[in-house]
Amino acid sequence: xxxxxxxxxxxxxxxxxxxxxxxxxxxxxxxxxxxxxxxxxxxxxxxxxxxxxxxxxxxxxxxxxxxxxxxxxxxxxxxxxxxxxxxxxxxxxxxxxxxxxxxxxxxxxxxxxxxxxxxxxxxxxxxxxxxxxxxxxxxxxxxxxxxxxxxxxxxxxxxxxxxxxxxxxxxxxxxxxxxxxxxxxxxxxxxxxxxxxxxxxxxxxxxxxxxxxxxxxxxxxxxxxxxxxxxxxxxxxxxxxxxxxxxxxxxxxxxxxxxxxxxxxxxxxxxxxxxxxxxxxxxxxxxxxxxxxxxxxxxxxxxxxxxxxxxxxxxxxxxxxxxxxxxxxxxxxx
Numbered sequence: 001x002x003x004x005x006x007x008x009x010x011x012x013x014x015x016x017x018x019x020x021x022x023x024x025x026x027x028x029x030x031x032x033x034x035x036x037x038x039x040x041x042x043x044x045x046x047x048x049x050x051x052x053x054x055x056x057x058x059x060x061x062x063x064x065x066x067x068x069x070x071x072x073x074x075x076x077x078x079x080x081x082x083x084x085x086x087x088x089x090x091x092x093x094x095x096x097x098x099x100x101x102x103x104x105x106x107x108x109x110x111x112x113x114x115x116x117x118x119x120x121x122x123x124x125x126x127x128x129x130x131x132x133x134x135x136x137x138x139x140x141x142x143x144x145x146x147x148x149x150x151x152x153x154x155x156x157x158x159x160x161x162x163x164x165x166x167x168x169x170x171x172x173x174x175x176x177x178x179x180x181x182x183x184x185x186x187x188x189x190x191x192x193x194x195x196x197x198x199x200x201x202x203x204x205x206x207x208x209x210x211x212x213x214x215x216x217x218x219x220x221x222x223x224x225x226x227x228x229x230x231x232x233x234x235x236x237x238x239x240x241x242x243x244x245x246x247x248x249x250x251x252x253x254x255x256x257x258x259x260x261x262x263x264x265x266x267x268x269x270x271x272x273x274x275x276x277x278x279x280x281x282x283x284x285x286x287x288x289x290x291x292x293x294x295x296x297x298x299x300x301x302x303x304x305x306x307x308x309x310x311x312x313x314x315x316x317x318x319x320x321x322x323x324x325x326x327x328x329x330x331x332x333x334x
Contacts, residue, residue: 035109035111035133036063036065036109037134037135037136038135038136038137039063039064039065039109039135039136039137039138040057040062040063040064040137040138040139040329041057041062041063041064041065041137041138041139041140041141041325042064042065042066042067042125042127042135042137042139042140042141043057043064043065043066043067043140043141043143044067044068044115044127044140044141044142044143044144044269044271045066045067045068045141045142045143045144045145045269045302046066046067046068046070046099046110046143047068047072047095047143047145047302047314048094048095048098048302048311048314048315048318049143049301049302049303049314049315049317049318049321050066050068050141050143050301050302050318051066051095051098051099051102051318052098052314052315052316052317052318052319052321052322053141053143053299053301053318053319053321053322053325054066054102054108054318054322055098055101055102055105055318055319055322056318056319056321056322056323056326057322057325057326058102058105058107058108059105060322060323060326061107062107062326062329063107064107064108064109065108065109065111065135065137066102066108066109066110066111067111067113067114067115067127067129067135068110068111068112068113069112069113069114069115070112071268072091072095072145073145073146073147073148073268073303074091074161075091075092076160076161076162076241077090077091077161077162078090078161078162079091079174080094080170080311081170081171081173081174082169082170082310082311082312083310083311083312083315084312086311091311094311111129111133113129113130113131113133114129114130115127115128115129115130115269115271116128116129116130116271117271117274118140118271118272118274118275119275120275121136123136123138124136124137124138124139124140124297125137125138125139125140125275125297125298127140127271138297138329139297139298139299139325139328139329140275140297140298140299141298141299141300141301141321141325142269142271142272142277142285142293142298142299142300142301142304143300143301143302143304143314143318143321144267144268144269144271144272144302144304145268145302145303145304146265146266146267146268146283146284146303146304147265147266147267147268148160148263148264148265149263149264149265149266150263151183151208151261151263153208153233153235153236154234154235154236155235155236155237155238155243156236158238158241159236159238159241159242159243159259162241162242163175163238163241163242163243163257163258163259164183164236164243164258164259164260164261165258165259165260165261166260166261166262166263166309167309167310168195168196168198168199168260169310170309170310171258172196172198172199173199175199175200175257175258176199176200177199177200177201177202178200178202178257178258179200179202179204179255179256179257179258180196180199180200180202180203180204180256180257180258180259180260181203181204181205181206181246181254181256181258181259181260182196182203182204182205182206182259182260182261183206183208183233183259183260183261184205184207184260184261184262185207185208185209185211185212185213186211186212186213187217188262189205189207189211189213189228190213190217190220190221192260192262193205193221193224193226196260197224197226201224201225203226203227204226204227204228204229204254204256205221205226205227205228205229206229206231206233206246206254206259207228207229207230208231208232208233209230209232210230211228211230213228229254231248231249231250231252232248232249232250233246233247233248233249234247234248234249235247236259237253242257243256243257243258243259244256244257265283266283267279267283267285267304268304269304272285272293272298272300272304275295275298276294276295277293277294277295277298277300278293278294282307284304284305284306284307285300285304285305286305287299287300287301287305290320290321290324290328291305291317291320291321291324291325292324292328299321299324299325300321301314301317301318301320301321302314302317302318305317
């Protein structure tokens, strides 16, 4: 009797003396009562690019597993811009809507997990997670993004994505005409200054030490009234992530409202490289126009493949990946 009751608890409820099976509809974190182990495609990364890939594949009737560790690089950014129909929305809100829409397709499974290893198999690939689970698929998609290397300047991390920015096309309009800094040196500083000068003329380069700009670059910057400060930075004063001033190590300070920085980065996941995916000279996963990596059967899309870090671009790349991957599956079986 105990065994029967245990079975009832696991599989159904008692209603008017009858056992009624429990039915599960839609998708939750584990979108099926029992997570299956084999899929057409496994997508590692469940943000914009991974979700767009998943939608395209589900609409092509493919069985898809999306694994995501829940650590997007723009989690601190309050608003996303330059994305039609979603301009000004919080990134988390956009991703939440996207996930709900993908969950409507019954061939997708979501799992909160961090992928630790990947291996080639005779029929495709095997992926293992930090919980010890393993899954297989014919194809893989890495939409894992990148991890920015934050400078060891107190206050910088708190401002990153809020008032310390990476992209004027994403955020430049909101800080237009304001007192703006650029944390960079050499060619990067010169390139960024020329770009940002489109949004403000109150612009200063902070090289955080001796500048290595060429004499020709200095003269050009002077013509555009862009100053260069070579003092070492002590900290960045801010209020709730909104920059107020730079404090230098010599005790002086400079007021500002926004700062741009092009940070060094690493791939958020090392699994693509462990599987043999080539990394280009800039540090991104090398892909072709169809988002195929250098390893047959593995695709990549989003911030881990390009410096064009916008939500719109990530979505477009993900959709392309899903369509091109499905086309490849068809060609291999037709």
